[in-house]
Amino acid sequence: MLTTHRFRLYPSKKQEEKLLWTLDQCRQTYNTLLSELQEQKVIDKAQIQGLLPDMKICDPELNKVYSKTLQYECYRLFSNLRALSQSKKNKRKVGRLRFKGKGWFKTFTYNQSGFKLINIGKRCQTLHLSKIGKIPIRCHRNVKGKIKQITIKKEVSGKWFASIIEEKNEEIKKAQIKKVIGIDLGLTDFIFDSDGMKVPNPRHLKKHTEKLVRLQRKLSKKKIGSENRNKWRIRLARQYEKLVNTRDDFLHKASRYYVNNYDAIAMEDMPIINMVHNKYLSKSILDASWGKLRQMISYKAERAGKRFMPVNYRGTTQRCSNCCKVIKKDLSMRTHKCNYCGLITSRDHNSALEIKNLMLIEIGQELSESTLVEIEALPLTRQLPSMKQEAPCES
Numbered sequence: 001m002l003t004t005h006r007f008r009l010y011p012s013k014k015q016e017e018k019l020l021w022t023l024d025q026c027r028q029t030y031n032t033l034l035s036e037l038q039e040q041k042v043i044d045k046a047q048i049q050g051l052l053p054d055m056k057i058c059d060p061e062l063n064k065v066y067s068k069t070l071q072y073e074c075y076r077l078f079s080n081l082r083a084l085s086q087s088k089k090n091k092r093k094v095g096r097l098r099f100k101g102k103g104w105f106k107t108f109t110y111n112q113s114g115f116k117l118i119n120i121g122k123r124c125q126t127l128h129l130s131k132i133g134k135i136p137i138r139c140h141r142n143v144k145g146k147i148k149q150i151t152i153k154k155e156v157s158g159k160w161f162a163s164i165i166e167e168k169n170e171e172i173k174k175a176q177i178k179k180v181i182g183i184d185l186g187l188t189d190f191i192f193d194s195d196g197m198k199v200p201n202p203r204h205l206k207k208h209t210e211k212l213v214r215l216q217r218k219l220s221k222k223k224i225g226s227e228n229r230n231k232w233r234i235r236l237a238r239q240y241e242k243l244v245n246t247r248d249d250f251l252h253k254a255s256r257y258y259v260n261n262y263d264a265i266a267m268e269d270m271p272i273i274n275m276v277h278n279k280y281l282s283k284s285i286l287d288a289s290w291g292k293l294r295q296m297i298s299y300k301a302e303r304a305g306k307r308f309m310p311v312n313y314r315g316t317t318q319r320c321s322n323c324c325k326v327i328k329k330d331l332s333m334r335t336h337k338c339n340y341c342g343l344i345t346s347r348d349h350n351s352a353l354e355i356k357n358l359m360l361i362e363i364g365q366e367l368s369e370s371t372l373v374e375i376e377a378l379p380l381t382r383q384l385p386s387m388k389q390e391a392p393c394e395s
């Protein structure tokens, strides 16, 4: 199992120069490989890979970069190419791969070798990178498994980070499914779950977001390319970093709560909300927070041997979680009141229950002589609406 850690690096002035220099050598290597790729009529990966030794002969300075780090740029190029053709297949409008200008290249990578994490006392560690040196690093978590890859990144705020991919060979025991929960994500309440618990949108997150919106507005008025604009850009990046830290802290706690207390967790795959009256930025921040929560619950659940299941969000607000009839509600209607079975509850609670139902059906189908059935009666069969339109379901 692979786990990624992100730790902050504290390079000296001299080391930072070296890091920046390495970053730029990688950028130039990427660009050279890309220009060769664009010359090719038929893509020949081996030929592109074979360019590196020649490039080193032409420019001996390249020997001061760890060789596998340069090779990684070739890998990066082809993985970008793959992503591009994938988007084309999905009929998205895409251009071609672009050359990376200064400032658009933020990471370089050590794969499999060329690095070592060294303990020099309690909570005091250095990261040795071949051809760069020993950089102080703050590891807030123990890394005991085998390190597969380290990516060095410079954030816009000026801080340096190392993303460490660790491989652990622990056997994970699958938890028996006894407690299940459905989670609805929303605007008024960040989380509303099928057990009726709600978690409002954290206020400090809102405060940070508002500050960010103000900074962004100010930045947009500064002259492009000016020193002043750059200052504001860094200020904005720092504010964003603060927001991300606060948000992630909140999301870690929330995801931990669900993984510790439940064996199977269902969430909608893509919440829809009316964002007309909201500023673009706060929408994207909220979107990102939802995505991140899903991601955190998913990997924490996997590590704990528990189930995480994204379910089709379509229809979850409109269907009655008790009798499956469609109860039309517009966005202003916060209560679910079913005329068929008499269920009255909040709109979000009904969604959460419905999300849980969808998971129960799926798990129930997987285990026919289900242990689950002993715990909860399976809900009525639902005919899921197609992606295009919401069809009413049969009871």
Ligand SMILES: [Zn+2]
Binding pocket: 320, 321, 322, 323, 324, 325, 338, 339, 340, 341, 342, 343
């Ligand atoms: Zn009903």
